[in-house]
Amino acid sequence: MVSEHSDASDASDASDASGGDTGALALKILVAGGFGVGKTTLVGAVSEIRPLRTEELLSEAGQSVDDTGGVDHKTTTTVAMDFGRITIRSGLSLYLFGTPGQDRFWFLWDELSQGALGAVVLADTRRLEDCFPAVDYFEHRRIPFVVAVNCFAGARQHGASDISRALDLDRGTPVVLCDARDRDSGKEVLIRLVEYAGRMHTARLLDSVG
Numbered sequence: 001m002v003s004e005h006s007d008a009s010d011a012s013d014a015s016d017a018s019g020g021d022t023g024a025l026a027l028k029i030l031v032a033g034g035f036g037v038g039k040t041t042l043v044g045a046v047s048e049i050r051p052l053r054t055e056e057l058l059s060e061a062g063q064s065v066d067d068t069g070g071v072d073h074k075t076t077t078t079v080a081m082d083f084g085r086i087t088i089r090s091g092l093s094l095y096l097f098g099t100p101g102q103d104r105f106w107f108l109w110d111e112l113s114q115g116a117l118g119a120v121v122l123a124d125t126r127r128l129e130d131c132f133p134a135v136d137y138f139e140h141r142r143i144p145f146v147v148a149v150n151c152f153a154g155a156r157q158h159g160a161s162d163i164s165r166a167l168d169l170d171r172g173t174p175v176v177l178c179d180a181r182d183r184d185s186g187k188e189v190l191i192r193l194v195e196y197a198g199r200m201h202t203a204r205l206l207d208s209v210g
Helices: 008-014 039-046 103-113 125-140 160-167 183-209
Strands: 025-033 054-057 076-078 082-089 092-098 118-123 145-150 175-178
Touching: 025 039, 025 103, 025 125, 025 183, 039 082, 039 092, 039 118, 039 183, 082 183, 092 183, 118 125, 118 183, 125 145, 125 160, 145 160, 145 183, 160 175, 175 183
Parallel strands: 025 092, 025 118, 118 145, 145 175
Antiparallel strands: 054 076, 082 092
């Protein structure tokens, strides 16, 4: 059974982002990336409500299909999604949906991505290749995204331009360094995404009108 670390009041709170204010705006953001990169940690760090989590203990059966190299300390895994909420400023809130990282759960991504303003692709420089599927997914669907490099202790540090070249990102796609455990750091990532996604959607609207 999936364990949901939430209660009824959290679910009710999450279902009404506007709090009754018809002028409030709630935007849907995905947090994606490879297995064990810190998606659940980021959502939990920035959420102003107790986050909904769907985690299960890693099993011996899962070891045959999940690549846990480099994250041997990890004992749980997201099997559906994480959910949190953060208010960026008065009248602007973000709904955060953390996607599962394993291949066998990717069928959920299509459902989660519907109506999304944009996405954060978390990257670990020790396993940079793990975020290629997420990058390809959002590029092919023209969903604006930023790459947020989670700076793990002991991992080799690389500049944003180096990461961009290694991932062969489209020109202009933001790459930011972050600490997924830190609320302020995570909030800066989300602000960068909202700004970038706003520019992209505006440019596409102008192109369609033109």
